[in-house]
Amino acid sequence: MNVLIAVDSFKGSLSSLEAGDAVKTGILNVTPDAYVRVCPLADGGEGTVEALTLGMGGRLEPLTVTGPLGEPIKSTYGIIENSKTAVIEMSAAAGITLISEEEKNPLYTTTYGVGEIIKDAIQKGCRHFIVGIGGSATNDGGIGMLQALGYDMLDIDGNQVPFGAIGAKTLVKITEENVIPALKECSFRIACDVTNPLCGENGCSAIFGPQKGATPEMIKDMDSWLLQYAKLASEKYEKADENYPGAGAAGGLGFAFLAFTNAVLESGAKIVFDETKLEDYIKEADLVITGEGRLDSQTVMGKAPISVAKLAKKYEKKVIAFAGSVSNDACICNEYGIDAFFPILRNIQTLEDAMEVTNAKSNMVETVEQVFRVIKHMNNR
16 A cells, blocks of 8 residues: 655644655554655745745754844744755744834844844755745835845935835835845746735735734835835836736735845645645555544645545545544545545643643544454455
8 A cells, every 4th residue: 555645734733744654654653664754735824934945854953033023033944955955934033923013013023033044055056945934023015024135125325225014115226236146047936826016906015014013104105115115116117017917915025026126926735736746646555544633624625635635636646634623614625635634632641741742643643543353344344
């Protein structure tokens, strides 16, 4: 039996690889002669760096960078040496979880640290980048990132504009004399699952600004400043299109990548599938295993396990899912390619106990074991 495992992380408990390895253990306890492959699974959001980097034999690279408030913070990104690929989550340098509720203010939060990570990876030889841009605390249009990469974002006096969205207010000139030369050799796959433009009623300021601390007045101001920035960029960079779907992602970071780098915006799951060659492995498999922390009606709204199931059904493969918990409306997943799903909780536990790593691994192994005992029995009939 050839089994392909691609399980998303159980957030706050098991990583994608930990969950996948637990499934593998349960299978081999019943069918030790099975060929079992574990592929990392992520959707470009939290956990993507660890899943992709470690799942593809890379290393995690610690780095001190400029945080969203302009203060030094400790960050981490991944390097996959054999393909000279860097795996980055922008939230590791400019994420909303890095600041308190009281500190939220998109006028001053910056993406400068994201640029510092990219610069460090370039210096270490990386030329291919996978960047997840969810969970931002910023609305600076990526100006901070560009400054870190050497773009001079200048005010009327020829000085660098300040950090934050307010920098776009005084921006009158963009020059590239000091840009890192190797940047033009780099390609970027941006994991982006939103389609918002940079400006307007569906733009980043209006839609995402409030959760980052923006008042109605701030939203109006930031939207006009970013439009001014986009028009300035379009005079020099032909890909500077403020209306491109996803340009408004991460407070306009999507726009900066599109306009100033060799970048494409793609579904996070698609990027992970491509990089891990998941489709090739699914073709070879007899059975596909997926799952996530909670299986419910939201799972079918483009989450990673359903993406795996859809890909498996392309090749008429059976799909089983395991989840930390299962809601009453999770049966809709059966209509989207998951043939059967199983919660792994085996007795009454507090949420804290259920999410404890040792307990979660044990629950996974034992549940998978029982399911595969049934499969083995049916195959031996």
